[in-house]
Amino acid sequence: MKIVFAIAEADPFIKTGGLGEVGGSLPAALQGQGADVCVIMPKYSEIPEHFRRQFKPITHFPVPVAWRRQYCGLEEMNYRGIRYYFIDNEYYFKRTHVYGEYDEAERYAFFARAVLESLLHLPEFKPDIIHCHDWHTALIPLMLKEFYNKEPLHYSVKTVFTIHNLKYQGIFPHEVLDDVLGLDEKYFREDRLEFHGAVNFMKAGLLYADRITTVSPTYAQEIQDPFYGERLDGVLRQRRDVLAGILNGIDYEVYNPETDRYLAVPFSASPRAKEENKQDLQRSLGLPPRRGWPLLGMVSRLVDQKGLDLVLRVLEEILRLDVQLVILGRGERKYEEELQAQAGRHPEKFALRREFNDELGHKIFAGSDLLLMPSRFEPCGIAQMMAMRYGTLPVVRETGGLKDTVKPYNEFTGDGDGFSFGNYNAHEFLFTVERAVRLYYENKPAWNRLKKQAFRRDFSWDKSAKAYVELYRSLL
Incomplete structure (x- = not known):
């Protein structure tokens, strides 16, 4: 079972919060359950230089972003037994901040298409499932069906979309639909990407992914209610049959009181x-x-x-x-x-x-x-x-x-x-x-x-990784 993790951040390369924790620890736990996992993420200039020096260039190719054809380099690094692939484009990712740029819609539309294009260039890796995370990758399930449905490598690929925080949805002006996504007006409807007069990237993931997960069972129930649903509760109720909550875990090697290098006194060293x-x-x-x-x-x-x-x-x-x-x-x-x-x-x-x-x-x-x-x-x-x-x-x-x-x-x-x-x-x-x-x-x-x-209490990834593997198997 071959899984591509498409994610905007992963520890230790880039981490701004819980998304980066998941990107850095869940793939290894899945691999421990027998899945073959690789991670694809942007090559931000904010990634520490000592990591970037270790990236190995594989190839480069053009990526369509509506009417544009943009350069994309693909680089690789093996970290703790996991293959990480980095999408290289300095125009989009050589920035002083990871998020919050003026062209955020175009940056992550490019990333979504680059992930799908890069599948043609991954050495000896034909994926069964693309696991997408949060709004930055939410276009992938839609683009897979819209632009790659006749491509032999892609048409059998299934998608899982994980909501890490429904509050952040990637909402952009109407003109993004054609000018950035290359989609026609049939997608600007209430039952597609239209969202109160704007285009909603998160909604694409919710509507077009084969399975939807979120990061705890209670949150999976809460977001179907208007109070927590961030105006997407109707879509989530509509797709509740493919929605599940799987609790996140933490990396027990990093958060280990017996060996934590940041502590003045490791817990194994003293009863006090x-x-x-x-x-x-x-x-x-x-x-x-x-x-x-x-x-x-x-x-x-x-x-x-x-x-x-x-x-x-x-x-x-x-x-x-x-x-x-x-x-x-x-x-x-x-x-x-x-x-x-x-x-x-x-x-x-x-x-x-x-x-x-x-x-x-x-x-x-x-x-x-x-x-x-x-x-x-x-x-x-x-x-x-x-x-x-x-x-x-x-x-x-x-x-x-x-x-x-x-x-x-x-x-x-x-x-x-x-x-x-x-x-x-x-x-x-x-x-x-x-x-x-x-x-x-x-x-x-x-x-x-x-x-x-x-x-x-056991908050390691083992139990959650097993639940994800069962979910993947249900799709295959």
Whole structure:
């Protein structure tokens, strides 16, 4: 079974979030289940130079983008046993940012066609399935049927489309349909790509893929409801028979408390490693060592989806508790500036780092006692899985993958591995944080039991990879 992964980012080459984590770890897990997997992604200029020096050129060929014929180079690198292929075109991918460019529609329309064209040039690899991820590759199922239906290599290929976050859909002006996609007006209808007067790339994937998945079972149900459906809930209900939710996993080699190179003290080195890593984190952040106080962490994009309005609404109340707080992330200016102001008012209790920093992220997972994730919605979420891997208990809202992965503490039975609340309400969030902090102070045996139960959870890719392989087999 030969699988092509078409994806916009993959760790360690490029990672801006969970999509890059999946691109970097799921292919290896699938290969471990017996599939033959290769990954195709853009050759961004932001890929570190030490990787780009190792890319081996294979060939080059023209790619049609409506009336244009654009150069495409195909380069290869084997990384951890997986073949990665890179689509090279400096006009589209030599940019200062990975996303957010003025010609985003044209860039990823080119990438979609380049993926399909490159199948003709992959050495000794005839794919059975193209697995497409998020709106950047959502045109592939449509283009496969529209432009390659008579090509012998392509016509038997099936497609799977995975929604990582329905909020980001790739919505562009009407003129993109002809000028960039090369499609006629029959596709500008409500039952095709038309979306409130615009063209919606995500909708192409939802309508034309043979199977649709998303990254948690609960999110697969939620997005069929108007509240979570981002105005595509009708399409998703229409295709619910081919829609499934398969939970993401995390890379247990990268997130391993026993061997993590970013930790001051690996968990295998000391029975007090958790406490020693907390002290190291406090020192590195300039927080005074408050022995016996719980440390609350948050590793997140600072955007509306992640519940930052709830955090800011009750931040003063949280900081009145005997706790310290660290937040790591970048995002919307209004959230960054208000958090920075609060950090300035509470320098001994609150540290903010406005950056994306993998090393500090690992240190926060290892050194914190609680991880805050009060998300408005969360397709899967991986920070809570990483935190539990290091014995850090998550405080989450019961939505999407957070509901699927965190078992709330039951004070009567002792079951659970975290804390949760149901309604998107700041004071419900606050009460849940207060409950967790109270347990930390007043019932150490129960707290330690929850930590052990969190440690024991299995969030490796094995189970999810098996589910994907079964899905692939159902198509063949």
